[in-house]
Amino acid sequence: MKIELIVPGKLSKHLQPAFDYYVEKLNRFAKISVHFVELGGDLNTEDEKTILKKEAEHIKKRLKDRKFILLDLWGKELTSIEYARFLENTINKLSEIVFVIGGPLGIDDSLRENALAKISLSKMTFTHEMCVILFLEQTFRAFKILKNEKYHY
Template sequence: MKIKIIVPGKLSKHLKSAVDFYIKRLKRFAKLEIIYTKLGGDLNVMDSKTILNKEAQNILNAIGKADFILLDLHGEKVTSEQFARMIETDRLKGNMTFVIGGPLGVSELLRDQAKRRISLSDLTFTHELALLILLEQIFRGFKIIMNEKYHY
């Protein structure tokens, strides 16, 4: 299975080792590709809607024609077990793509085009922290699918 994650911006050094921790552990379950796209612009120069639309275009260019699951604060709330079932369903198709919004969130364009929208929490996270949480949940999902214990 191939899992692609699209994230605007880049990863801060202080989170790199944590992200690498999950990338390493996920290798036995799936081929993982994280694509960092360009941010939409500077709030001091542009309005937020323009920035969100530019980020959406950058994300859609990176996705191509693939269906994607959007991480969205206003998306569906799922448990880890439900998330694991999503992975298992898409594993049969061979590919799964996730999109994380940038510092300002996501545009309506992305919301409209998403195959599914899920929320990681009612809390708001930075896009970098959302990536780390998503990786952990993907790893947990595979452990659930394989009936393996999960203790870290």
């Protein structure tokens, strides 16, 4: 199983250890790849809509017309067990799963409209960088649930 995550920007150094930890753990269950695409611009010099559209272009270029699941504040909230079942059902339908996280300003409507599904990590707002870590952790947890393995040691 191949899982790809596409996200604008880059990861802060202080989050790198958590990122590395979960990518390593996930590789036991799936081939995980995370691709950071260019941000849409500088909020000090460009308006939000322009930035969101540029980020959408960068994301679409990476997507290459593939189906994707959007991690979105307005998506459906799932428990960890529900997410595990969602992941299992999606794995059974697709040879690869592509997830997209929006940048610091969110996501352009053109991407939101074309998503195969929309999932919310929480009703709370997190930085897009924290969403990467939360996504990796929850995906690792989902695989542990599906394999009926203990999560805590």
